[in-house]
Amino acid sequence: MFDADEAETLKKKGHDVILVRPETSPEDYHGIVAARAILTARGGMTSHAAVVARGMGKTCVVGAKELDVDPAAGRFRVNGRAVKRGQVITVDGTTGRVILGAAKLVTPKAGKEFARLMSWADAKRRMRVRANADIPADARRAREFGAEGIGLCRTEHMFFEGDRITLMREMIVATDEAGRRKALAKLLPIQRRDFEGIFEVMDGLPVTIRLLDPPLHEFLPHTREEIAALAKHAKVPAPQLEKLIESLREANPMLGHRGCRLGITYPEITEMQAQAIFEAAGHVAGKGKKVTVEIMVPLVADVRELVNQTALIRKVAQEVFHREGRAVPYLIGTMIELPRAAVTADDIAKEAEFFSFGTNDLTQTTFGLSRDDAGRFLPFYVEHGLLADDPFQILDQDGVGKLIEMAVKLGRNTRRDLKVGICGEHGGEPSSVKFCHRTGMNYVSCSPFRVPIARLAAAQAALEEAGVVSRTRATV
């Protein structure tokens, strides 16, 4: 495919797609997500396609200069031959070869040299490296890449698959607390099993679980058929359901009813999630395994929100521990992803046992910049030198970084041993990882595929600090 939208549509229909572009920009992001491989005529190892694909562990060949890509015509030309939309090609990410037709695929394996380099890096670095993983399979892969824990387990992803989305929708369309509790009770065993799977894989390594974060509207159906099906299932008249869905639509969902605002206005959601976490932890501990649980409350702007959620979680913990006759140690902390949380971090640290910087959202709010909408002007900004880099790729140390430094300092003023990490996409970007080291963070967390890069960057940061390597060329 020669277009990100097309790639996404075909992927949804179950096709394997390779995205072929002259080059990619943030506007093509969803196309890269949908694609199995990416091929571009322009670019180098730090170009957009390369950076994004690397983070996702996708096969990617950039800078294939012989390619003459014509997206409008839906074809590329190379060596006098034209390859059209819909033809099958194979891309070899190791050698950079592009093969016409379907070649046999192999799963790449890391060699001995890789293991040795990583062992050198691990011996030098001070920061821990964790991975962002939502399901046991990702947790397993994260460990293979050397992750020392999960820094971000997003619980909402567990609610999108198969039957779960129906139960989630049942909860959302319920008109009262009793109705919501009924649907949540059905979600509880499913969520508990997810957590058990992850705790078993991680086997004592810390697992940071973030409570439900996205606005409820994201879980609702949008097509007429889906709405009709849900109306039937939930026994609600379709027009009434449509009205409800419309009423949940927000002008700026990024700044809306989401994060801990959900758990505060619907405490039963937080209660169900806490119950699933503590029951799962107890079950796995009961099998003789160690479990290290960290519960993370998202989108806190004021310490009082955290106090509210912490009270709920501790109450549920006591109930579960008492009922099951087994207590499991746990920490409760928060995401620092709003500027207000950063500047009031001294207050928040009174309640939070750890901070995790959600640099994706913190970048959005600090810049007043929606990641979904930035495609209209961000490429122009980078091209014309109005911004040095895309701040969603490379942490903006002058602005967002200043808030982070302030928050770490304020937080540790209140709680000297405050554990601090980062779980935004920047956790796997070398210059950002080095910044985290200099700020005194305990760990970075990134996508599993980026874990080796983060391990290396963390080691480089430690060596630079020790004066072994100069920090920048300018200082040579």
Added chain:
Amino acid sequence: MFDADEAETLKKKGHDVILVRPETSPEDYHGIVAARAILTARGGMTSHAAVVARGMGKTCVVGAKELDVDPAAGRFRVNGRAVKRGQVITVDGTTGRVILGAAKLVTPKAGKEFARLMSWADAKRRMRVRANADIPADARRAREFGAEGIGLCRTEHMFFEGDRITLMREMIVATDEAGRRKALAKLLPIQRRDFEGIFEVMDGLPVTIRLLDPPLHEFLPHTREEIAALAKHAKVPAPQLEKLIESLREANPMLGHRGCRLGITYPEITEMQAQAIFEAAGHVAGKGKKVTVEIMVPLVADVRELVNQTALIRKVAQEVFHREGRAVPYLIGTMIELPRAAVTADDIAKEAEFFSFGTNDLTQTTFGLSRDDAGRFLPFYVEHGLLADDPFQILDQDGVGKLIEMAVKLGRNTRRDLKVGICGEHGGEPSSVKFCHRTGMNYVSCSPFRVPIARLAAAQAALEEAGVVSRTRATV
């Protein structure tokens, strides 16, 4: 009317509306905007309806306890009598009387006591008080209330009325710069006349003009008929126009392609606005009047954006001054309304000759809280003590205020004589005005009706500083 949506709809049809509610909350805001008067059964002088209506100069009676308001039934009962939706009543804001039928209306006048109190206040205060005004009539009213300048003149409001919106739409749907320039050339004389009117009324007092701020999508038509009319006018096929309108829709418009991002990607917009400002200033100065112009660039996140816009504006100024043979002094400054602008204020002050804190947007981004969507949980938060106040009414001194203090300090480190003010709604709220005084601001700017309150609060702040009045009861 008993419902904010209904009130808005009827107002749009040209009716005078009185909004009657048991009480109001932020969700009723648009209903208050639409209403000529507000009547509530509950509440006191600091309740939502009272605070909002006061700021808008609207007649409002709150806490009419005898009233039994039933919004669902569309009626209220009082003394055994029922008044239904659509019946005419008159509300007397001075005595609190509610009269059945249409009584004769008078415009209230401020008495001698008021003038004397204000003269006492003016003698004591250090801060200047300006008003937010977009049209000459508002500027006149602002002066009547004692405003010493305009702190925020929003130029976009000039583009919504009558023919102007058609020209604005013509500009937006143009497919190239030449097309945009053609439409902008037609808007130029209209905008220039607006500015001339305001400069004449203000007669030498400073006028801060903010360049175009809202996302372009806000100017586009939404109904099928309006789209068809625009398609015909702009000679664009309707389906193509619909596609364009759809493509300008944003996931989070508050964080989207707006503010200086528009003037940077479409420099011709800034050029037209600067030309209109300088030509108007020259014409009014030519009549022997003094003109004090301050041009304000909105939504700056990085100093490079301001450098870009400043260069454009200064270039246009030179061209106009040369052509007209008359130079007018002017300042260029910026809104500080994004957290990133606050924490990099030292850099921004290298280019900005003044700062004006846009506390509405700064509150939204600092809290990660959309004003349009907050109605779903903010009332719950305030009711349950998760927030002391609605931060859009009363400035959040602990969070947003901390960023403001930091920005003032950083800005003045770079430029000692940096002029600093505030132009968000908080500029007319007493506790927020006192905060501005303590932070060392030069002025506050608020809606014309709030100017007397701001004058009084500014004087109280000065007296408190001097130790004449205790700041809080706790310190008595």
